Structures are given as structure tokens and as C-alpha cells.
Amino acid sequence: MRRPADTGVESAAGLAPSQPGPGGGAAVPAGDRIWNVGLTAIGSGMLLVAGLIVFELSRTAAPAVASIGVVPFVTGSDWDPVAEHFGALPFLYGTVVTSAVALALALPVSVGLALFLAEMGPAFLRRPVSFAIETLAAIPSVVYGLWGLFVLVPVLRSPVEPFLARTLGFLPLFRGPPIGLGYLAAGIVLAIMILPTIASVTLDVLRTVPVALREGALALGATRWEMIHISILPYARPGIVGAALLGLGRALGETMAVAMVIGNSPGIRASLFSPGYTLPAVLANEFSEATGAVHLGALAGLGLVLLGLTVLLNAAARLMLVLTTQRFMRKAAA
Amino acid sequence: MPWRLSSRLVVNHLATAVCGAMVLVAFVPLVSLLWLVISKGAGGLSLGFFVNRPAPMGEAGGVGPAIVGTFFMVGMACLVAIPLGVGAGVYLAEHGSRPFPRTVRFLTEVLSGVPSIVVGVVAYAVLVVPMKRFSALAGAFALSLVMVPPLARSTEEFVRLVPVTLREASLALGVPAWRTSLRVVLRTALGGIATAALLAVARGAGETAPLLFTALNNQYWSLRPDQPMASLTVQIYNYAISPYESWHEQAWSAALVLLMLVGLLNLGARLAVRDRVGGRR
Numbered sequence: 001m002r003r004p005a006d007t008g009v010e011s012a013a014g015l016a017p018s019q020p021g022p023g024g025g026a027a028v029p030a031g032d033r034i035w036n037v038g039l040t041a042i043g044s045g046m047l048l049v050a051g052l053i054v055f056e057l058s059r060t061a062a063p064a065v066a067s068i069g070v071v072p073f074v075t076g077s078d079w080d081p082v083a084e085h086f087g088a089l090p091f092l093y094g095t096v097v098t099s100a101v102a103l104a105l106a107l108p109v110s111v112g113l114a115l116f117l118a119e120m121g122p123a124f125l126r127r128p129v130s131f132a133i134e135t136l137a138a139i140p141s142v143v144y145g146l147w148g149l150f151v152l153v154p155v156l157r158s159p160v161e162p163f164l165a166r167t168l169g170f171l172p173l174f175r176g177p178p179i180g181l182g183y184l185a186a187g188i189v190l191a192i193m194i195l196p197t198i199a200s201v202t203l204d205v206l207r208t209v210p211v212a213l214r215e216g217a218l219a220l221g222a223t224r225w226e227m228i229h230i231s232i233l234p235y236a237r238p239g240i241v242g243a244a245l246l247g248l249g250r251a252l253g254e255t256m257a258v259a260m261v262i263g264n265s266p267g268i269r270a271s272l273f274s275p276g277y278t279l280p281a282v283l284a285n286e287f288s289e290a291t292g293a294v295h296l297g298a299l300a301g302l303g304l305v306l307l308g309l310t311v312l313l314n315a316a317a318r319l320m321l322v323l324t325t326q327r328f329m330r331k332a333a334a
Numbered sequence: 335m336p337w338r339l340s341s342r343l344v345v346n347h348l349a350t351a352v353c354g355a356m357v358l359v360a361f362v363p364l365v366s367l368l369w370l371v372i373s374k375g376a377g378g379l380s381l382g383f384f385v386n387r388p389a390p391m392g393e394a395g396g397v398g399p400a401i402v403g404t405f406f407m408v409g410m411a412c413l414v415a416i417p418l419g420v421g422a423g424v425y426l427a428e429h430g431s432r433p434f435p436r437t438v439r440f441l442t443e444v445l446s447g448v449p450s451i452v453v454g455v456v457a458y459a460v461l462v463v464p465m466k467r468f469s470a471l472a473g474a475f476a477l478s479l480v481m482v483p484p485l486a487r488s489t490e491e492f493v494r495l496v497p498v499t500l501r502e503a504s505l506a507l508g509v510p511a512w513r514t515s516l517r518v519v520l521r522t523a524l525g526g527i528a529t530a531a532l533l534a535v536a537r538g539a540g541e542t543a544p545l546l547f548t549a550l551n552n553q554y555w556s557l558r559p560d561q562p563m564a565s566l567t568v569q570i571y572n573y574a575i576s577p578y579e580s581w582h583e584q585a586w587s588a589a590l591v592l593l594m595l596v597g598l599l600n601l602g603a604r605l606a607v608r609d610r611v612g613g614r615r
Contacts, residue, residue, distance in 0.1 A: 035512030039428060042421030043438045046486065049479060050441050053448065056459040112356030120350045121357070129357060136364050138600050140540030142567045143589045146574050147367045150582065192363045199360070223346035246447070253449025255543040256571060280451045280543065287455065288468075288547035303455045307448060314447035318440065 057304045064297025073301055079266045081286065086298035088305060090266040094183065094276035095306075098258060099251040101187025101272065102194055107244050109191075110199035118206040119214075119228055130203075137196035145260030148189040153180035153261055156188075161273050176271035181263035184272040189257045194247035201246055201321070205239030206232065208325055235324075242320030249313035253306060255280035279306045368593075375590030378583050384591075388553050388569070391578045397588050399555050400569040403470070404595075407549060407563060408538045410474035415481040415538070416531055422482070423489025423530070428515060430490070439490075446483035453479045454544035462548060470556070470563035473549025477538045485534040492526025492607075493519065528606040536599035540592065542567035566592045 064073065068086055076087020113133075117126055161178030168174040209232050217227035233240075263275020264285060279302050290296040382396050389395030422442065429435040457476035462468055496519050504514040520527070542565075550562040551572060566588055573585035 031510050031512045035515065036429075039421065039425040040434075042418060043425035043429070043435060045418055046422055046438050046441050046445065046483070049482065050445060052460070053445075053452065053456050053479075056456045057452070060455065060459045109356045109359050112353040113360050116350070116353035116357055120353055125357070132361060132364055134600075135368075136360070138536065138540075138596055139367065140542070140567060140592060140596060142540075142542040142570050142574075143367070143371065143593060146570060146585055146589050147363075147370060149574055150586075151366065151370055195360055223342055225346040225349040226342065228349075249447045253447070253451065255449065255451040256567075260571070260574060280449055283451050283455065284543060284546055287458065288550065300455055300459070303452045307452050310447050310449055310452075311444050314444045315440075318443050 053307070057300050057307060060300035061297050061304050063293040064295075064301050067294050068298065073298070074305070077268060079282075081290070081295045081298075084292075084294055086294070086301075088279075088298075088302055090268055091277050091279045091282050091302060092305070093268045094186075094262065094266075095252055095278040095280075095309075097183050097272070097276065098186040098190055098262065098278055099248055101183060102190030102251045103244060103248050105188065105191035106195045106198055106247060110195050110243075110247075111202055111240060114199050114202035114206060115228060115232075118203055119232065120224055130200075133196045133199055136192070137200070141193065141254060141256040142260075144189055144193055145257040148185060148257055148261040152188060153185050156180045156185055165273075172270040173272050176269075176273045178273055179263065179275060181261055182271075182273050182275045183262065183269075186258045186262040186276070186278070187272070189261055190251045190254055193254060193257060194250050197250055198243045198247040201243035202236075202240055205236050205243060205321070205324055208239070209235050238320045239324035242317045242324065245313050245317035245320065249310045249317065252313065253280055253310050255284050259284045279303075371586060371589050371593055374583070374586035375588075378587030379590065383584075383587060387555060388564075392580060395584065397564075397566060397569055397584070397591065399552060400564040400566045400588065401591065402555070402557070403549070403552070403564040404539055404566045406557060407470055407474045407477055407545070407565060408535055410470070410559065411477035411481055411538055412531075412535060413478075414475075415478040415485060415534060418478075419482040419485030419534060420489050420527055420531065422486035423527075424493055424515070424520065426486065426490040427493035430494075442483050442486050446487060448483075449543070450476075450480045450541055451543040451546075454546060454548055457544065457548045465560065467560070468548060468550035468562040469560050470549050471559040473545045473563060473565070474559070476544035476548045477541060480541055480544055481534040481538045484537060485530055488530035488533060489527055492530055493523045495526060496522045525606050525608075529603040532599050532603035532606060536596045536603070539599065540567065540596050542571055546571075566595070 064086060068076075073086060074088050074092070076085070077089040078085045078087045079090060113129070117129055157178050157180030161174075161180070161184070164174045165176075165178065213231040213235060214227055217231040218224075222230060258278050259281035262278060262281055264277055264281060265275040266277045266282070267274070269276065283299055283303060283306075286295075287299050290299055382394060384396060384401065385398045386394075386396030387399050388397065422438070426435055426439050426442070430439065454476050456479065457472045461472035461475055465472070500522060501514055501519055504518040505511065509518070545565050545568050549565060549568070551568045552562045552564045556563055570585050570588045570592065573581040573588065576582070
């Protein structure tokens, strides 16, 4: 299917050779050719950038892969640069746990917010709330880290974590000394940071739901909530999953804010109150001081793992989002 | 029957209330963060804070070199990122539906999701290792890699906003396609492209992770691209994780400066799009 903006160039490029005008006519296709070749060259630059990222990471990681091996590296749980023990598992675990906490907190809030804005609340709220979400998205991550370290962590230390331990302490997740720094703090900061992503993408998805579906449900006597339940959510579900995956991808790779509040201590601990470590955080802390090709290589290897995870998540997210919008186009065409 | 109806209404109102509460929940961190940065940071702002270099613990220092460094490195990054990002965006908008540009678009989307710390590792391998030292050049290179993918995507979106009829009118008058693209389509989209570029600059100015082990930091004034350079973000980070109370206060003040800078850039981005694209449509 052609997009509207393409038609001009493509038809013009197709027409040009068939009208060889006298004299100056020949110059026209030449200009077009130069323009197109130039643009394509710049566009291909993106391939180069992607290639460069993968190549340089792999090249730097090679010494570590050679001396450790891929499987021991990914499954090893001991990280001790001095003894040259490099296992990525504690960082993988920390990354997964903090991102999961972030998603569990951010998803209901952002989807609820998006539903309220798009389907339930008064229209005058839309502009200010969208503005607030954009502001939230524009705040640099180091400022989130600052806020997390000096505002959130003390609040978690006393009253939040002791309260959780008293009420939900029967779960291993909420046991242990309330330090403040740790998986929970990182998860909450991440939740705030990925909220704008999930909310704005969900809003976009809700916008693609055909009005006829809404009207149909309402005409049959459904309440607003029933309309959302019957006709909007089933339709928008792949898109919302895509939004969640995009948010998850951002959470996995977020560095500064996490490095400042997670406590930076490698280990695999069940309690959300305990300090941990994540892939990006260990890169931030150890990379500039890494000595020796193996330590540097192991860190680059962590980067490679992180890159793989985020690329997979982003690709999956884009796929889900394309599925939602294309279904709309097919239905609109039918 | 009336009872059933009312239970359905109750559920409806309950769901509305829950979703409405989520809006408030989302506002809590935003208000808290902005309020604390302003209230804790404003006290430390003075002329000296903007123009002095960092002082040892206990003395009143400033973030002058960091402000200059941020501008310097983001400016250098723009030299590469803006032509490349805008060019790629125009390419995607003009050739968007063929298989190769589709691959490029997909790649651009995936690249915007690549964590910036990973980009820092790449810049380290490309520039820091061969030069054998941390440098502003490596920092700017990392920033440009972070800025290009989102810039390409948003440029594409703004170029696509230009009505096809404008392009068709120009082509119908016999204007060559490349001149139509350049003089009609891009000119119309100029405000949007400026917005995209300003947003990319804001993004670059707020990045910390790619600078940590490329530009590192510098306590002294420096404009040399081959030397380490300070930046607002790294300065905030270093102050925040230090054990000193007075440095924490400076971290808040520096964060306020950074927020004002990013806020101004975002404001400029909004104005640019309102003046140009919005005005003409």
C-alpha cells in the first residue's frame, strides 16, 4: 500500500525517462537521480550505524568470550574483576527484576490514564495531561536519579518498606532490612520513567480504534466501561502489549537513575528491599576503570547481552503495533 | 432489572474513578520532582554558580565548565547528527514504502531503543581506545549516535505532514522532483524539522550515560576536543553520589540549570512547530 507522500516522487521518477525533452530535459532526471542517490546514501547510513554498534561491541567483547566462553559467562553468578571471575547472571537478574517491578507498576497506571483521557474524562483534561506526560518524558534520567536518591529512597526506608514488611511480609519479596536502596527503589523510578512511553503509545493505539466500534456498543446500551471492555480493549490489546514491550525495553536499558538508587551490589536476592545491580549500571560504574582486555571484554559482553534484549523487545513491540494499525486499515478498506 | 442496571452503573463509575485516580497518581512524581528541584536548587543559584569552575569541598564552586562543555559537545554532535538524522528522515518520508526504506525505518526504530550506555561503549571502542585518552570528541560522537535515530523518525513524521497537493501542484508546474522536494516540501516542513532538531538537542543535553567513559569529566575550563570535558549531567551525577552535603546542594542547583535548559529547548520546539506547520495548514 502506498503512503500519500510517496506518490509524488515515485510517479515523477517513473515519468521522467519517458519524456526526454530537448536540451534541458535531460538535466531534469539527472538532478532527480543525484537527489535520490544522495538521500538513499544518507538513509543507508543507518545500516552503517547499526553495523558499527554490533561490530564494535563484538570486537571489544571477543577477548572475554575467548577466555570465558559464552555459556559460563551468561550463567555464571560470580562477578569478581580482581579474580577475573565474570558471570553475568546477577546483572541479568537485577535487570529483569527491576524492569518487571517497573512494568507491574507503570502498566496499570498508564493504561488507566490513557483510557480515562481518551474514553472517559472530559475533553479539556487532554491537553494539560498530555503536556504533563511530555514533561515527564523530557526530564533527563540523571535528574530522576537525583530525586530517587534523595527523596524516594528515604521515604522507602521508613515508612514504606517497614509497612510492606508488616503487611505483606509473608511473601519472600517483602522481607529483610529496609535499606531504601535496592530493587524496589529502582523499579519505582523506572516505572515513573517508562510511564510516558506506555501512556502515549497507548493513547495513539486507542485513537486507531474505529468510532463505529464504540458507537455500536453504546447503541446497544452498554455503559462506557462496558464499551471499553467489549469493543475497545479486545481491539487495542496487541497495541497495548506493544506499548508495554516498548516501555520494558526502555526500562532494561535505563542507566543513570538505576545506578543511583539500586545499591550497586552484585547478587541474586529474593527480597525487593535488598540492593542489587543491573547490566547498564555495572557498565556505568566499572567501564572507565576496567583494567585488562578480559574485564573490558566482559563488560562489552554485558553490553552485547543488553543490546540483544532491547533489540528483541523493540522489534516485538513494533510488530505488535504494526499489527494493530494494519488491522484497522484492512477493516477500513473492506 | 432496575437492580441489574444500577450494578452496571456502579461498575462503570467505579472503573471511571479508578482510571481517573491513575491520572492523579501519574501527577504525584512529576509535581514532587519539579517542586524539589526548584525548591532545593534555587537557593544555590547565583552568578558565580554559572561562571565559576568547581571548587574543592566546602568552597563555593560553580558549574561553568560543565555548562560550556554540554553546549560544546552537543554542538559538535549536531554537526553530524542533524545532517544525518534529517537526511535519513527525508529519505524515509520520500521513499517510504519500498522494501529497502522499510528496512531502514525498522532499523531506525530499533536503534532509537538501543540503550545510550551501549552507545557509550561503542564510542569508547571507536575513539577512546585508539586515541588512548578520554576526549570531548568521543563524547560528541556518542551523543550524535544517540540523537540520530529519534531525529530521523520525527523528521519523517513532520515531512509527511506536508499535504500531497503542494507537491503535486509544484510537479504539475514542471518543477523537477528534486527541486519540488527541496524548495516546496522541505521548505513547508522547515518548522517541523526545526522542532525535531531542537528535541534531539534537548535529548543530547540530558544524556549522561554515553559521556561517562567517553568525555569523562573535567574540573577545569577546556575547549579542546581531544581532552576530557565536563558536562552538566556528569557533574550532577558525580556530585549526587559524593558523600558531601554541600556537593548534594550543588547537584540540585545543577539539576535546576539542566531542567531549565531542557525546558527552554522543548519550549522552542513547540513554538517552531506552531509558527510554521501549524500556521500554514
